[in-house]
Amino acid sequence: MEHSFTLVLVALGAVLGIWGFCFLRRKIGAVLYSARVLGKVLEQQADRLEETPKSVSGMTKVFLPQIQRDFPEFNWKEFQQKTENMVKSALRAIDARDEALLVDASEELRRQIGFKVAELKGSGQREYFRNITVHQTEIAHYQKEGGTCAILVQSAVGCLHYTENAAGELVSGSRERRVQTKYNTELVYIQDAALLQDGATAVGLTCPNCGAPVTRLGSKFCEYCGSGLREISVRVWSINKITEIL
Structure with missing residues (x-):
């Protein structure tokens, strides 16, 4: 019984670890994507300022x-x-x-x-x-x-x-x-x-x-x-x- 309970805890921990890893990966991806979008927006704005008298x-x-x-x-x-x-x-x-x-x-x-x-x-x-x-x-x-x-x-x-x-x-x-x-x-x-x-x-x-x-x-x-x-x-x-x- 105790062995089965331990296996359940290990499995639950693994599931939580995988979920946390996926969640963190999605968050990091979202942040990087936002940074790329922001960088592109800033670059486009700089391009406009460069040519706007x-x-x-x-x-x-x-x-x-x-x-x-x-x-x-x-x-x-x-x-x-x-x-x-x-x-x-x-x-x-x-x-x-x-x-x-x-x-x-x-x-x-x-x-x-x-x-x-x-x-x-x-x-x-x-x-x-x-x-x-x-x-x-x-x-x-x-x-x-x-x-x-x-x-x-x-x-x-x-x-x-x-x-x-x-x-x-x-x-x-x-x-x-x-x-x-x-x-x-x-x-x-x-x-x-x-x-x-x-x-x-x-x-x-x-x-x-x-x-x-x-x-x-x-x-x-x-x-x-x-x-x-x-x-x-x-x-x-x-x-x-x-x-x-x-």
Whole structure:
């Protein structure tokens, strides 16, 4: 009787062991399957993010009429292209660690990129920007204060962006997967570069006849006395800063 009871316990234990093994195996299989599904979903999401441009603050329709009232000759398409070219030029200069590659850049922007290049050289790192694409560029803000005027332009940019150390090892980013990001570019109106004082980015205008301030940039006549306003010899929009929006 005791022997039979022992055999029953052994058989029951074996059955429970087999059941537990099968149950555990199913659970592990379910977990692994879920992990594979999650991995595939994350990979698909990363693929979508790789090709989906960031949305920009598109306020062009709001601010462009204001800018053109102040500057009737302002050509947005021309400055849109110039801004996109400058963003690409700045990233390529950082990639090559050579600020001399900047094309038609202001001294302030050259200093900004030069500082970044010096920082990379000091750390022994290389920051790469490859296959750069500018998807969209819009006016984000327009500010006029006295004789100073600034336009903030925002661009959606896609590229391969990664950093390597001195040994060529990957520090950040990916050599295979593109990233989508945004850059702010600041356009500043400089009326006469020769009149700028150290650290200034723009100067004010006054009427040569009555001395009244010219509150409307681009005006041809003084709004107080009606005298004609002489065009200053140097009048340009300068790209003074490019900043990534994280």
